[in-house]
Amino acid sequence: MSVDILGSLSAALAGGTIKVVDLTHILSPDFPVIVMPPELGQSAPFRMERISRYDAGGPAWYWNNLSFGEHTGTHFDAPIHWYTGRNLPLNSVDTLPPADMVAPACVIDCTEQTSKDVDFLFTVANVGAWEKEHGRIPARSWVLLRTDWSKKSGAAYANLQSDGAHTPGPDAEVMRFLVEERGIIGFGTETIGTDAGQAGHFSPPYPAHHYLHGAGRYGLQCLTNLDQLPATGALILAAPLKIQNGSGSPLRVLALVQERSTG
Amino acid sequence: MTEPPAKPNRKNPLSRTNQPLLPPSARSRKAHGLTLAACVGRFMLQCCGECGKYTYPVRDACPNCLSSNLRFMDAATGGTLISETQIEVTGDPYYRGHVPWRTGLVRLDCGPSAVAHLHGDCGGPGSSLRLSLQLDRAGQAVFFAHPISETPTMENDPQWRELTADPKDRRVLITDGRSPVAVALAKALGKAGAARVFVGVADGWKPCDERQALEAIEGVELVDLDLTSERSVQELAMDIGAKVEILVNTADHVRPAHLFEAGAANSAREVMDHTVMGLMRLAQAFGPVMRSRGADGAAGAVAWVNVLSVHGLSSVPQFGVHSAAHSACQSLSQWLRSELRQGGVRVINAFAGPLDTEWFQAVPPPKVAPKMLADAVVDGLRRGLEDIYVGDVAKDIEARLFDNPKAVEREAGQ
Numbered sequence: 001m002s003v004d005i006l007g008s009l010s011a012a013l014a015g016g017t018i019k020v021v022d023l024t025h026i027l028s029p030d031f032p033v034i035v036m037p038p039e040l041g042q043s044a045p046f047r048m049e050r051i052s053r054y055d056a057g058g059p060a061w062y063w064n065n066l067s068f069g070e071h072t073g074t075h076f077d078a079p080i081h082w083y084t085g086r087n088l089p090l091n092s093v094d095t096l097p098p099a100d101m102v103a104p105a106c107v108i109d110c111t112e113q114t115s116k117d118v119d120f121l122f123t124v125a126n127v128g129a130w131e132k133e134h135g136r137i138p139a140r141s142w143v144l145l146r147t148d149w150s151k152k153s154g155a156a157y158a159n160l161q162s163d164g165a166h167t168p169g170p171d172a173e174v175m176r177f178l179v180e181e182r183g184i185i186g187f188g189t190e191t192i193g194t195d196a197g198q199a200g201h202f203s204p205p206y207p208a209h210h211y212l213h214g215a216g217r218y219g220l221q222c223l224t225n226l227d228q229l230p231a232t233g234a235l236i237l238a239a240p241l242k243i244q245n246g247s248g249s250p251l252r253v254l255a256l257v258q259e260r261s262t263g
Numbered sequence: 264m265t266e267p268p269a270k271p272n273r274k275n276p277l278s279r280t281n282q283p284l285l286p287p288s289a290r291s292r293k294a295h296g297l298t299l300a301a302c303v304g305r306f307m308l309q310c311c312g313e314c315g316k317y318t319y320p321v322r323d324a325c326p327n328c329l330s331s332n333l334r335f336m337d338a339a340t341g342g343t344l345i346s347e348t349q350i351e352v353t354g355d356p357y358y359r360g361h362v363p364w365r366t367g368l369v370r371l372d373c374g375p376s377a378v379a380h381l382h383g384d385c386g387g388p389g390s391s392l393r394l395s396l397q398l399d400r401a402g403q404a405v406f407f408a409h410p411i412s413e414t415p416t417m418e419n420d421p422q423w424r425e426l427t428a429d430p431k432d433r434r435v436l437i438t439d440g441r442s443p444v445a446v447a448l449a450k451a452l453g454k455a456g457a458a459r460v461f462v463g464v465a466d467g468w469k470p471c472d473e474r475q476a477l478e479a480i481e482g483v484e485l486v487d488l489d490l491t492s493e494r495s496v497q498e499l500a501m502d503i504g505a506k507v508e509i510l511v512n513t514a515d516h517v518r519p520a521h522l523f524e525a526g527a528a529n530s531a532r533e534v535m536d537h538t539v540m541g542l543m544r545l546a547q548a549f550g551p552v553m554r555s556r557g558a559d560g561a562a563g564a565v566a567w568v569n570v571l572s573v574h575g576l577s578s579v580p581q582f583g584v585h586s587a588a589h590s591a592c593q594s595l596s597q598w599l600r601s602e603l604r605q606g607g608v609r610v611i612n613a614f615a616g617p618l619d620t621e622w623f624q625a626v627p628p629p630k631v632a633p634k635m636l637a638d639a640v641v642d643g644l645r646r647g648l649e650d651i652y653v654g655d656v657a658k659d660i661e662a663r664l665f666d667n668p669k670a671v672e673r674e675a676g677q
Contacts, residue, residue, distance in 0.1 A: 029492045032468045039519065041526050042533065049493050154468040161470070 016259070021234075023223045023253040025150070027073040031222075032158040034071060034192050035165075043069030046250075070248045076240040077194065077209070077219030081247040084214030091216065093246040100218070101239040103185045105142040105255065106134070107229045110168070114147040118159060119198060120168040124177050134231045139183035142220070142236050145170070149190040150224035159197065169196025172207035179211045187212055188220035188236075188253075220253060229255055271432055271562045283557030283606040284357040288401035294321040296335035297404035301396035302649035308373060310336035319375035341372035342392045342408065347381060357400070360558065364422065369394065369408055379406035380422050384414040397426040397647050400557070400607035402600070418645065421561075427647035428566035428609060431456035433508035438488060438545060440464040442513035443620040444570065446476045447633035451641045452511075453482050458562070461503060463488025465495070490514050490541030500548035505556065510549055511568040511640065514541045517622035520584050531584045538588040539595060542569065546599050554606030566609050568640055569596050573614040573657035576664060580676040600649075611649055613640050616656025629655040 012018040025031060033045045046068040052058025071077070079085030080092045090097060108130045113120045122145055127137070137143060147168050149157065159166045169191060170178075178184045187194050187208055194208035204210045212219055220238060235256040241249040274280075290298070300307035308317045311325035312332035324331050347367035353359055365381040369392060377394075385392055385408055392408040399405045407426055410417070418429060435452050437445050440462040449460045460483045464471055467487060477483050486503065489495040516537035520530035549567075556564040574582055575589025593612065600610035617623040619630040631654035643651040652661045663671045 029489070029494055030468075032466075035469065041529055044533075045491070047492055155470070158468045160468075 012258070013256075018256050018258050021225050021228045021255040021257055023225050023229075023236075023255055024074040024251075025222055025224050027068070027250055030154075031073050032154070032192060033069065035158075035160065043071050045069070046072050068250065070243065070246055070250075073250045074222040074224070074253055075220075075248055075250045076238060077213065077221070077248045078240070078246065079213040079216045079218070080245070081219075082206075082209040082213035084210050085216060088216045091213075092244075093240040093249055094242045094244050096218075096240065098239075100185060102235065102237055103140060103142055104138065104232075105144050105188075105229065105234045105236045106130070106137050107144045107146050107226055107231050107234065109146045109231070111146060111148045111227075114149065114168045118166045118168065119196065120147070121196060122168065122170040122174055124174045127174060127177065127182075130231070137178070137182045137184065140185045142186050142188055142238075143178055143182075143184050144188040144220075144223065144226055144229070144236075145190070146226040146229075147190050148227065150222075150226070158192065163198075164200065165192070165197030167191040167193075167197035169194070169199055170208050171196075172202050172204060172211075175207040175211040179215045179217060184217060186218035186220060186238075188223050190221075190223050190226060192222060194219040194221050219248075223253060225255075229257060230260070233258060271560055274560060280556065281360065281558040281560075281563075283400075283554070283563075283608075284360065285401040285605070285607060286357045286399050286403075286405075287355065288403050290403055291321060293323065294404070296321060297396055298398070298402075300335060301398045301404040303652075304395070304643075304646050304648050306338055306340045306394060306396055307335040308338045308371075308375070309333040310338070317371070317373040317375055319371070319377050338371070338373040340394050342369040342379075342394050343372075344368075344381075344385065344388050344390050344392055344408065345370050345376065346388050361421070361425065367408060369406070377406050379408040380426070382407070382409050382417065382423055383420045384410045384417055386410070395646075398609065398649060399426055402604045402609065402649075424561070428509060428611070428644040429455070430509055430641060430644050432458050432562045433565065434459045434461070434506050435509040435511060436461045436463065436486075436503070436507045436549075437511045437513055438463045438490060438541075439513045439515070440473055440477055440485060441471060442515060442570075443618060444513055444633040444636050446473055446480070447637035448511060448513065448640060449477055449480050449483050451634070451637035452509075453480055455641045455645070457482065457509075459484060459506075461486050461507070463490075463499065465489035465491070490544060491536050493544055496541075496544040496548045500552065504549055504552040507549060507553060508556070508562060508564045509566045509568065509644065510545070510553065511570065512542060512545060513570050514538055515570070515572070515585075516588075517582065517585050517620075519581075519622075522583055527584070531587070534584050534588045535591070539591040542592050542595050542599075546595070546602075550599065550602060553608050554603050557606035557608050564606070564608050566611055566644055567599065567603060568611045568613060568644070570613050570615065570636065570640070571596070573616055573652065573660045576614065577660060577668065577671045577675060609647070609649060611640075611643050611651065613643060613651040613653055614657050614661070615639075616654035616660075631657075 027046050033043050048064045051063045053062045078093045079088050085091050195206045199206045237254040240251045310317050313330035314328040316327045345368040350364040367381045369379045370376045391411050395407050396404045397407045430452050435457045452460050462485050464485050488499050516534045518530045520527040553564040572589040574586040575593045578586035615631045615636050617626045617630050619632050636653050639651050639653040652658045
């Protein structure tokens with residue numbers, strides 16, 4: 001094979017015909033994190049404490065100490081995160097095959113539904129409608145659920161009510177379908193989790209986690225800028241931190257998008 | 264009668280802020296028996312175990328029978344004014360800023376005579392008085408003479424205000440609005456005449472059950488404050504640091520964990536982060552500005568209150584992490600106290616028994632109702648105390664610790 005694909009890619013990136021879209025939120029102390037009942041263990045929110053800032057603690061340099069849970073901000077879920085994936089090989093972020101960190105994406109726009117219903121459930125019928133227009137979801141591709149939820153912030157983003165969070169997400173059947181019938185590499189959302197806010201009441205509970213991780217697939221959540229991606233054709237770069245036996249990690253998620261030629 | 268004070272004027276931005284100075288503070292080690300009494304609002308003097316006579320000034324031997332068996336005992340608070348002096352001119356830099364200052368020689372009903380600071384409403388020589396031991400700005404015990412019967416607005420006496428931390432006309436910050444005591448505290452402080460009550464609320468994105476109740480209280484202003492975030496604490500201090508005259512730290516984070524449990528380290532770290540490190544972050548952000556405003560007019564910075572668990576003084580196994588955290592807070596508060604004292608700002612620790620909240624659900628009564636704690640804090644500020652014990656459990660532990668700390672330790676959790 002003599003075609004210099006990477007050379008062409010570099011040229012396209014330099015020339016702007018392929019642009020890089022950042023799908024990542026800023027990792028800040030104010031960004032909501034998943035909340036568990038208080039008697040259970042909690043994920044630490046992102047925190048930053050200064051070591052020095054050109055001061056007595058370090059006259060010429062600025063740096064900080066960070067602390068956060070593995071599932072903070074825009075983050076990656078590895079199969080070991082859920083009990084269904086606990087016995088799989090290569091199930092933690094440090095053993096994640098590097099080839100899986102680069103994969104194409106299918107973006108399914110459900111913004112119309114989620115603008116009307118915060119508890120919108122993504123179903124097999126929605127996949128069917130999308131496939132009718134864009135073709136069958138290829139195996140080993142990401143399915144990214146576009147809800148425009150990332151445009152919300154603070155309380156509206158977490159949307160915690162007295163009966164739990166109310167945010168959109170997939171139902172159980174569509175997760176089984178995407179994993180078993182379509183062989184997706186992972187599922188990504190703009191909300192705090194890959195599952196809907198009320199998914200604890202589904203059967204099985206938290207079906208995205210249950211099916212994805214049980215089959216060795218991955219999750220991405222708290223994504224943003226999905227509105228800048230085409231329905232098909234974007235290439236996702238999602239490389240979590242190489243944390244020993246880690247169940248996930250905050251990460252920078254990038255998408256390569258080819259400019260649509262008008263001519 | 265004490266003049267009802269006009270509301271403190273806004274500060275002239277062209278005037279230099281007064282530098283906080285302290286009254287003379289040298290005391291003998293023995294004399295700290297008076298400090299101990301003043302801290303908890305008791306009136307105690309040395310009493311001879313042999314002849315039963317009270318004595319003052321503090322000594323090593325009884326002037327009556329020469330016995331060395333002198334112990335600090337509660338004494339009658341009555342007295343008679345022998346003579347009075349109004350100080351108009353003094354060489355002491357602290358008192359120069361406060362003249363005229365009224366003092367008098369008082370014969371105490373329990374025997375000895377002492378020089379006391381006189382409330383403006385006390386009568387002349389021959390009049391009966393009620394005495395108390397107060398902590399002055401340097402944190403040292405002094406006698407203060409009150410009129411026997413209450414007079415209108417007597418709490419506004421400038422000398423009395425200098426020896427206490429009355430919330431009236433002062434601006435207060437309650438650090439954790441989600442605390443079960445926040446609403447009661449905000450109400451009590453408002454009722455006590457606080458000019459404004461800032462209440463910190465962390466994680467604005469999480470529902471806050473107390474928000475509505477807090478917003479309904481006149482003078483309350485909710486502010487973003489997350490004690491677990493250095494940035495959040497510092498940003499609030501940048502905004503309102505120079506407006507806080509009394510800080511009430513209500514931070515707590517009770518989470519059950521067993522010492523040998525796998526996840527205990529996480530719980531412990533979380534609890535320490537909210538309480539110990541939270542207090543440290545607050546101290547770093549608000550300490551310097553409060554210390555610098557200790558003499559900032561009639562309503563300058565006066566007090567820092569930590570609401571702590573009495574179990575910080577002696578651990579109980581079922582709340583081991585909580586006990587350890589509050590013990591560390593108590594130690595940190597002593598450090599903070601020595602720093603803030605330089606600005607004449609007192610640190611008050613309110614040690615409470617288990618609160619009547621969900622986290623102490625399994626603890627049998629007596630428990631501390633939020634209002635009881637709030638009233639005790641306001642009372643402590645008004646009386647200028649340093650250590651407050653709230654509720655039967657706390658009072659019992661205080662008394663038993665004084666008697667035999669080992670017995671308290673062995674019996675804890677039984």
